[in-house]
Amino acid sequence: MKRYHLELERTKRVHQLHLHLAHASDAAFDCVCEFQVGRFRKRKAFGCGRSRCLLCHFEKIFSIPSIRDRVRIQRFIDSREDDWAGE
8 A cells, every 4th residue: 555655646647647648628538547646666667568668668679778777877977087086
């Protein structure tokens, strides 16, 4: 239950985004996802689910580092420069 409560705001945001983009018309709609808020809890609303998809995961395929990886690389470079400057 802890994870559910931690991700509740994100779940609501993703569900509202899906309803807004997929059902953008003003007419009333009848869709299975209308009342299933937790449907997109652990995945992207418009993701295909394939780990090797070029549209969804282009950064993995083309080895584009994530923000976390860039921070780690920069910290490593800074620590090396500090070591060289201290001698």
